[in-house]
Amino acid sequence: xxxxxxLSGLNASSxxxxxxxxxxxxxxxxxxxxxxxxxxxxYATALNGSGTNTVGIGTTLSAVAQQFTxxxxxxxxxxxxxxxxxxxxxxxxxxxxPVTFTRNGQFKVDRDGYIxxxxxxxxxxxxxxxxxxxxxxxxxxxxxPTGGIxxxxxxxxxxxxxxxxxxxxTLPAAxxxxxxxxxxxxNNATSLTVYDAKGQDVAMSFxxxxxxxxxxxxxxxxxxxxxxGTPAAxxxxxxxxxxxxxxxxxxxxxxxxxxxxxxxxxxxxxxEPIAGLLFDLSGATQFGSAYGVTDITQDGYTSGLLSSxxxxxxGVIMARYSxxxxxxxxxxxxxxxxxxxxxxxxxxxxxxxxxASGDPMYGVxxxxxxxxxxxxxxxxxxxxxxGELVSMxxxxxxxxxxxxxxxxxxxxxxxxxxxx
Numbered sequence: 249x250x251x252x253x254x255l256s257g258l259n260a261s262s263x264x265x266x267x268x269x270x271x272x273x274x275x276x277x278x279x280x281x282x283x284x285x286x287x288x289x290x291y292a293t294a295l296n297g298s299g300t301n302t303v304g305i306g307t308t309l310s311a312v313a314q315q316f317t318x319x320x321x322x323x324x325x326x327x328x329x330x331x332x333x334x335x336x337x338x339x340x341x342x343x344x345x346p347v348t349f350t351r352n353g354q355f356k357v358d359r360d361g362y363i364x365x366x367x368x369x370x371x372x373x374x375x376x377x378x379x380x381x382x383x384x385x386x387x388x389x390x391x392x393p394t395g396g397i398x399x400x401x402x403x404x405x406x407x408x409x410x411x412x413x414x415x416x417x418t419l420p421a422a423x424x425x426x427x428x429x430x431x432x433x434x435n436n437a438t439s440l441t442v443y444d445a446k447g448q449d450v451a452m453s454f455x456x457x458x459x460x461x462x463x464x465x466x467x468x469x470x471x472x473x474x475x476x477g478t479p480a481a482x483x484x485x486x487x488x489x490x491x492x493x494x495x496x497x498x499x500x501x502x503x504x505x506x507x508x509x510x511x512x513x514x515x516x517x518x519x520e521p522i523a524g525l526l527f528d529l530s531g532a533t534q535f536g537s538a539y540g541v542t543d544i545t546q547d548g549y550t551s552g553l554l555s556s557x558x559x560x561x562x563g564v565i566m567a568r569y570s571x572x573x574x575x576x577x578x579x580x581x582x583x584x585x586x587x588x589x590x591x592x593x594x595x596x597x598x599x600x601x602x603x604a605s606g607d608p609m610y611g612v613x614x615x616x617x618x619x620x621x622x623x624x625x626x627x628x629x630x631x632x633x634x635g636e637l638v639s640m641x642x643x644x645x646x647x648x649x650x651x652x653x654x655x656x657x658x659x660x661x662x663x664x665x666x667x668x
Contacts, residue, residue: 251657256306257650260287263309264643271631272640279319279352279597280629282636286311316588319351319630321622328355328363330559331627334619336582336611339387340369340598347372349583349608351627352597361392367596373563373580374612380575382564387610390565390578393554397569399447402522402548404503405440408531409541411456411464412436413494419459426457426467426482433457434467436539442508443548444520449513457484462534464488466504468527471511471519486529494534503528549573559623563613582618583608 267285274280288310291302321331330353332338337349348369355371358364363371370389376382415435419425427433434457442450452475455467465484468475477483485506489499508522531543552571559565563580585591590604601608613621 250305251654253304253306254650254654254657256290256308257653258647260285260307260309261643261647261650265640265647267312268636268640268643271636272633275629275631275633275636277352277597277629278354278626279350280631281317281319281351282315282629282631284313284315285309286313314589314591314593315630317630319627321625321627323625325624327557327559327624328357329353329624329626330355330580331622331625332582332613332619333622333627334617336584336613336618337599337608339372339581339583340365340367341372341389342367342369343389346600348594348598348600349591350596350598353626357392361394363390363392365596367598369598371580373565373578376576376578380577382576382579384579387581390580392557392565393567393577396551396553397571397573397575399443399445399551400547400549401445401447402442402525402546404526404528405442405452405546406528406531406544407438407440407454407541408543409438410533410535410537410539411458411488411490412539413462413490413534413536415458415539417458417460419457419465424481425465425484426455428453428455428467428469428482435464438541438544440544440546442522442525442546443550444522446520447550448517448519449550450508450511450519450522451514452508456488456539459487462490462492462494464490464534466529468506470508471513473509473511475506475508485527488529488532488534490532490534494536497529497532500529503530559621561614561620561622563621579612580621581610582613583610584618585609 264285267283271282287307289304290306290308291304321333337351339347340350341347355363355365372387373390374382374384375388418433418435420433434455436456438454440452442452444450450470453469457465459465466486467482468485474482476485486500486504488497490497503526506525506527508525510521511519513519549571552569552573554567555570556568557565564576565578566574567577568574585608586606587604590602591599592602594600611618
């Protein structure tokens, strides 16, 4: 007669309750994964393995298997909170120990600009160069930029518009050919801000004067200073010649080259000249409808300071600046494993690779079978609290039943001892 079965059952039930208790304790831990106690029967057999009436001697804890199913994704108001929707793990490192892997995306920025978790481990990924080009390869701790962005002088401007073919010719019969202060000497005007080498704004104005049927003279000023000709005798920067049906211009066939002179802007600052600015008028039309500018663009901008950070679904970290520009400052690299259940929990919502898990497979979010990122969100624990409470009741009853078998064995043994 043996107490082995009941004793092993008590031990197994106790371990099961510990696993359930740990699951319940982490029901509110972001990125935590539920675990399941798995048991195996224990038998004592002869050396040759013969016999068909073998009675088991109990059970043993075979494994505590982690369940890497997707947890619910809840939104937050913190743009540095990140959730992986799909397979994959963030990589974090303290710079000394081996890299660990986590699903907890509660990240912050430390005093040096590094993206860190609550354990001050740095998020790993690909860095970007000064032009915002991602440098894939060996992952490094991601560091956000602290400086601003340099100005970019305007090199090209484009306009898309319609000039009303029904308008009368406004070309004066005598010089000056246009008077910018007299609206009767031109038909329409529009404005555009361009930037010099220092990032200073230059207010450009363009005036459109119908000079003949299907022909329009274009004049320009920069901060009120004439571009082309002289202040006393302004000259057109170009003449637009339209087809008879009013569609795309016949001339100019290529963008007009403008040499914008130095001038004084609205706040009294001396601006730098802008040489070789290309002005594209190929988007102009001349139809019998009202004048209107549908699009006008230029490629310059002033300097700017870092104003915010945004993380794209593919892991690219976009730095946004006060001048409206943005550029990548890095890209998050995530890893996946062929056997995630082989990972070793190391605390702080992290796991370490083992021989059983295999080597990590690296990539960026969205590549292959890797999940995508959702910024401003966190992955909740995948613990089913209701299921765990039911499992706890079952484990408690099993514990009581095993204790009862020991009690029964004790009573049977006592009866045997009391035989006379």
